[in-house]
Amino acid sequence: MLITPALRPDAKTVPFARRLAAFGDRTALLTRDGELSYRQLAARVGESADRLGRERRLVLLAGANTVDALVTYLAALAAGHPLLLVPGDNAEAVRSLTAAYDPDVVAGPDRDGDWVLDERRAVSAHTLHPDLALLLSTSGSTGSPKLVRLSHENLQANAESIAAYLGIHGGDRGATTLPMHYCYGLSVINSHLLSGAGLILTGLSVADTCFWDLFRQSRGTTFAGVPYTFDLLDRVGFATMDLPHLRYVTQAGGRLAPERVAQYAALGDRDGWELFVMYGQTEATARMAYLPPDRAAARPRAIGVPIPGGSFRLRPHPDWPEPHTGELVYAGPNIMLGYAAGPSDLGLGRAIDELHTGDIARRTQDGLYEVVGRVSRFAKILGLRIDPQQIESMLAAHGVTAYCVGADDQLVVAVPRSTRTSADAKRVRRLVTGDCGLPPRAVHVHVLPELPRLASGKPDYQAVRALISTPVEGRAEAAAPSPAAARPGPVGPVELCRLYAEILDRPDVTEGSSFVSLGGDSLSYVEMSLNLEQSLGHLPPNWHTLPIRDLLQPPPAKARQRAAARRRTLETSIALRALSIVFIVGSHIHVFHIKGGAHLLLAVSGFNLARFHLTSAERRERIRHGWNSVARIVVPSMAWIALLLLVTENGNYGLPTLFLFESFLTPRDDRVPPYWFIEALVCILIAVVTLLSLRGVDRLERRFPFGLPMTLMALGLLTRYDVLGLSQRIHLPSAVVVPWLFALGWAAAKASTVRQRLLATAAALVTVPGFFPGEPGREALIMAGFVLLVWVPSLPSLGPVNRLAGLLASGSLYIYLTHWQVFPHIEAFSGWLALAVSLAFGVAYAAVAARVTRALRLRGRAGHIQSSGPGSPPAASVASRST
Known part of the structure; x- marks a missing residue:
């Protein structure tokens, strides 16, 4: 019972992809839309294989946890066509790898979401080695031309080995908690289909209550996780979930802390499931070792034993001479053919027989292996x-x-x-x-x-x-504090000499020394400039050539004017608002993939609230300004959405959207409400202004300006980590989950001492990681922006840059509102053009709104309604001159 497309007689294939029909009416796929039997899956795979034809062609597949993507993947393996699997959610990676490898067929969704098989040529333009089955990006190199070349035997052997040590059987149902293009996620698919087990095919996150509803409904027995997954499991209250059919959980994709291994091993022992900690690399198809579950609690640092069919040896290394220690070298039928750097390498055969992992390991007396370091001393x-x-x-x-x-x-x-x-x-x-x-x-x-x-x-x-x-x-x-720390009190020659001595490591600093004369370089220039600006409040032109004593002398008026004309600064909060809105719109259009801008803006919003409203003014004045800020966000937002309700008929917008309440409703599908950010910001602002209108809270804020927002931030962590397990019972909108970021920004603005700034920074660095599992770049952007906000009040800039940043920052709300309706009409011609027009249209709408608000005599500076927070300064203050 094989899938038998018209193949060349010498064509090689992956056996498990051709034998799907052998499992008959057993359930193969379970999705939110229904189930698909192995017989039905085999029929669809056969049709797709026939479509690919008998002539081997290079197929580029935009991978996703969908039926269409899976069918195309299996069809290519069954018909012997080499497959280049790329992340379907990364448009830039799809474009770059398409350009680099010039595939003969490109499979993926079109702009309307319909699955398309774009046959660019009938006969391959490349020389394809008979053993070549699959091309995958190496770990951390998504979109890079360097790919791992895997054979049909690699895929079959690794799937068989994994199925053997996990004991996968026809009654198992595994959830696809990892991306298809990731070798770990792909190994879950391969090993389950080889065994006739069911796949719960979904792209939902384990943080989504809908995932667990589907998992229980499908009688799920297993799921896979990387270290971030387990952080997320803690947040959603996994330890208290009722999962009666769960049989085992697997972990790979990076080292899980030993205490976490022991914790989850104990949890599994309590609830009747097993934890498999595994070790692998893309170069070995997926897995090379696993830790038997009965050893996990006692040996949480170990990677375990080689998988069935594989073996390890320890290659002596001069830096690690201890007994039974050396570089871990793996041998087995799952080792890759070699690397590909371009299309010319697709015709190469096997280049290696052993895999040098680059890890230093030791073999303990009980036969387990532990990774203790890395070979490279770089x-x-x-x-x-x-x-x-x-x-x-x-x-x-x-x-x-x-x-x-x-x-x-x-x-x-x-x-x-x-x-x-x-x-x-x-x-x-x-x-x-x-x-x-x-x-x-x-x-x-x-x-x-x-x-x-x-x-x-x-x-x-x-x-x-x-x-x-x-x-x-x-x-x-x-033993001295970091020179990056702010120095309270007046700064004199002694303090500056000490600063130069610390950063440049020069004991011979005098008041006549300069940065250049002391041998400063480009790296220390950056560090010195940040510290000087923090200490002095400004950076004189050519400061690096001036003696230290001259840094403390205010320049003459004419010189100050000339300096102001040459050098300008840009407030960090303004720069972050401008960059964030560009990142948001550009990522939505897919001209690049830089996420995290919206969440960074929430922190900037709290920062601006504290800077411009929580002043020494009396309570009534502060509250009045607060409500004006809310109005300056709500009015233009509702006006634009009301216009959309009148002119569109696609059903994407309704009364909940108009009243900024859509994200509070239980989602009907995977669609994220387009205006969730505005809804969350308005909700948070209303709550904060209401809270501060209370006399007791007002007095508390004045007495503890830093302590109050830090306390609110701590309370916000209850929903950020879902300590109460609410997500299992109700829908938690973003407005309930993200307030801790707003409170952090508020605290950053009120941090008046080094200790407070360090505490605010530490809070961000501890709480942001894990909020977006599997997206370290997104979290890094948020943390980097927050650190800038805390420690760097302004950035060196130029007049044109300041003017552009001022326009983007002041129009950021309007850009966010309107870009959803602008870029779809242009992106087909050029994504970058769509980005530019979206930004320009939003800025133009901001100008129109300014005129309208003046006519209506709304309070505040019209034209500077900020999506990033209340009470932002006018654009004129954005490009502040340094003196």
């Missing part, structure tokens, strides 16, 4: 890629024997003690900074009685690593 320090071995060679050329080890934020250099210890340490530090470009503060030189060596006489780099937490001899700044 380190990325302050954004620079540093080769410690090269640093050692450079120092040897200068007559200095040293051992070097890189950490995340420092380079540790160990040198032997001499008769001139302090002079040697300074010389070594200067040699290193001059060679690799690191600022002196990032280079930690440790002078030791003798260099640590192993019994063999080789360097003991483990001992050098242990120096990372050891104070540096002879360096006062080792």
Whole structure:
């Protein structure tokens, strides 16, 4: 019972993709729209395979957890067509890989969501090796031309091995909690279809109550997770869920902290399911090792044992001479053919027989393997890629024997003690900074009685690593606070000399020294400029050439005017608003994929509330300004949506949309309400203004201006982490989940001391990660923007840039409102043109709204209604001149 499209006699295929019909009427796929049997799935796969034809062609598939995408994937494997699987939700990756590999067939949804098989040519333009079955991006290289070449045997062997050690059987039903284009998510699909098990095919997140409804309804027995998934499971109250059919949970895609492994192993033991911790790489199709569930609680640090059919060996490594320790090398039938850097590599055969994982592992007495480090000694320090071995060679050329080890934020250099210890340490530090470009503060030189060596006489780099937490001899700044911290009180020559000495590591700083004369470079220039602006409140033109004493002298009026004409600054909050609205619109149009702008704007909104409304004015005045700000958001929003109700007939907008209440209703489908951000912001503002109208709260805010918003932020974490488990019973709209971000921004504006700023920053860095599982870039954008908001009040800029930023920031609400109706009419011609027109249209609408609001005599500065928060300053203050 095989799928038998018209194939060339020598065509190779993946067996499990051709034998689907053998499972008959057993359920293959379960979706929210119904079920599909294996017989029905096989019929659809057969039709798609016939459509692909007998001539092998390179098929690019926009992967997604949908029936259409899965059918095309299986059809290509069954018909012997090499498949390039790309993330369907990343338009840029689809475009870049299409351009790089020139596929013969492109399969994916069109702009209307209909599945399309675009046959660009009848015969392949490429030489395709007979064994080539699948091309996948390596971990972390989505969209990169470098791909992993996998064979038919790789896919079949790995699926069989995974099915064997997990014990997958026909009664299992696994949920697709990971993307199809990700090798881990794909392995779930392969191993279940090979075993005749059911797939709960969904793109829903485990944070969505609809996912768990579908999982229970489908009698789900298993799901897979990466470390972020488990953070999300904590948030949704997974430990208290009733999942009667759950049999096991798998984890891979990165190291899960040992305590989390033990925690979930114990949870599974309590509730009757098993935890499989697994280890793999795309180069090995998916999996290379697994930790038997009965060992997880006792050995949570281990990756386990090789999968069936695979084996490990430990290749000795000079930096890791301990017994039973070395580079982990894997052998098995699931090892890739090799890499592809372009179409010319598609005709290559097998290039490797073993996979050097790059991980250092040890084999323990009980036969389990543990990963303890990495082979490569390269380190990325302050954004620079540093080769410690090269640093050692450079120092040897200068007559200095040293051992070097890189950490995340420092380079540790160990040198032997001499008769001139302090002079040697300074010389070594200067040699290193001059060679690799690191600022002196990032280079930690440790002078030791003798260099640590192993019994063999080789360097003991483990001992050098242990120096990372050891104070540096002879360096006062080792115990000093970071110079990036704000310095309270007046700043004089002594304080500035100390700042220069700390950042440039120069003990000979005097009031006559300048940044240039002390040997400052481009990296320390950035750090110094931020600290000087924070200390002085301004940065004089050519400050890097001026003596320290002149930095404290206000320039003459004419010179100040000339300087103001040459150098301008841009408020960080304005820059963030302008960039965020560009990121939001551009991501919606898919000209790029930079998410997180809307959530960053919520923090900026809280920041602006505190800056412009929570002043020393009396309570009534503050509340009046607060309600005016609400009106300046609500009125233009409702006016635009009312217009849409009159002129559109597509049913996308209704009364809940008009009254900014749509996101509070239980969603009917996967569609995210287009104006959820405005609805959430208005709801939060109304709640805050109402709260501050109470006399007791008003007094509390004046007495504890920083403590109150931090307390509100802590209360907001109840919904951010869903501590009460409300998401299991009711729909939690964004307005209920995101207020903690608004409160963080409020606290940032009221942080008046270094300690408070550090506390606000730490709160963001702790609470933002995990909010968007699997999207570290999105979380990084939010955290980076928040840190700028806290620590960098203004950014160097230019007049034209300031004017553009002022227009975008002041019109950000209107851009957000209107871009949904603008770009669909233009993006077919050019996505970038659609972005530009959307921004321009929103700015124009802002100008019209300004005239209308003046006519209606609405309070506040018309034309500067901000989507990013209340009470923002007029554009004239955006481009503030530095003096």
